[in-house]
Amino acid sequence: MKKIALSFDVEPDLHTKDYKGITKGINKILSIISKYNLKATFFVTCDCIEKYPKIFQDLVEKGHEIALHGYRHRRFDEISYKEKEEQIKKSIKCFKKYLKQNPKGFRAPEHSIDKQVLHILKKYKFTYDSSYTPLNLLQLFFFPNKFGFYFKHFFSKKKPYKIIEDFYEIPVSAVFFPFVGLVFRIFPEALTKIYFNLLKIFNKDLIFYAHSWDFIDVSGSRIAKKWPKERLINKLDCFIEHSIKKNKFCKIIDLIKK
Numbered sequence: 001m002k003k004i005a006l007s008f009d010v011e012p013d014l015h016t017k018d019y020k021g022i023t024k025g026i027n028k029i030l031s032i033i034s035k036y037n038l039k040a041t042f043f044v045t046c047d048c049i050e051k052y053p054k055i056f057q058d059l060v061e062k063g064h065e066i067a068l069h070g071y072r073h074r075r076f077d078e079i080s081y082k083e084k085e086e087q088i089k090k091s092i093k094c095f096k097k098y099l100k101q102n103p104k105g106f107r108a109p110e111h112s113i114d115k116q117v118l119h120i121l122k123k124y125k126f127t128y129d130s131s132y133t134p135l136n137l138l139q140l141f142f143f144p145n146k147f148g149f150y151f152k153h154f155f156s157k158k159k160p161y162k163i164i165e166d167f168y169e170i171p172v173s174a175v176f177f178p179f180v181g182l183v184f185r186i187f188p189e190a191l192t193k194i195y196f197n198l199l200k201i202f203n204k205d206l207i208f209y210a211h212s213w214d215f216i217d218v219s220g221s222r223i224a225k226k227w228p229k230e231r232l233i234n235k236l237d238c239f240i241e242h243s244i245k246k247n248k249f250c251k252i253i254d255l256i257k258k
Helices: 020-036 046-051 053-061 081-099 115-123 137-142 144-154 181-186 189-202 222-226 229-243
Strands: 003-010 041-044 065-068 161-164 167-169 206-211 248-250
Touching (some): 020 206, 041 046, 053 081, 115 167
């Protein structure tokens, strides 16, 4: 029996920088996972928490995990060590103020993790990072000018591992194509089944992620226009329904074995 962790990156909406992914998209997510009484991990930027604290307080009360996706949705590999640390310190204050807890998990915006950020996360007592995406060709396609950076990601370890004492890396699952919402949007049924079988072969446990704005109509998105959100919603629902009998769904933090 494999463990499957559902995770969702929550940030201002793609293109518009609005917050409909929070006010509407999260409800769409909950309408799916609550049918099966599942708990998920939400990686959230602090501007979303500051603007809609009640939404995330309710998620905590319902047993979901709220992890950090950055103080703002800004790449960490493009700022200095001092700025990185300041962003993390301000994020911790935000979590304490609005959620009455310290963040334990982290996923860098656009997976922009580096050794400096990992050092800072360990320093401030985070439990894990989930930014690496090994075997993921899609990132190389979207970020061709950062080939060296993603080359390192591509050949990183595929299963959860200890970076240093009490601090872990839990990479997103991938087999050339990451296990993300786009899979459910664009893959035909036959290819989807082949892809899932390959995921199970190459990954001990499965870690899925989508964005909060994946569950709304995104203005200006060619992908959303060609493959509407309803495909994602319906196929994610079907995936959970068919997988829940033979697999255990959990939060990302539950994948850590100490």
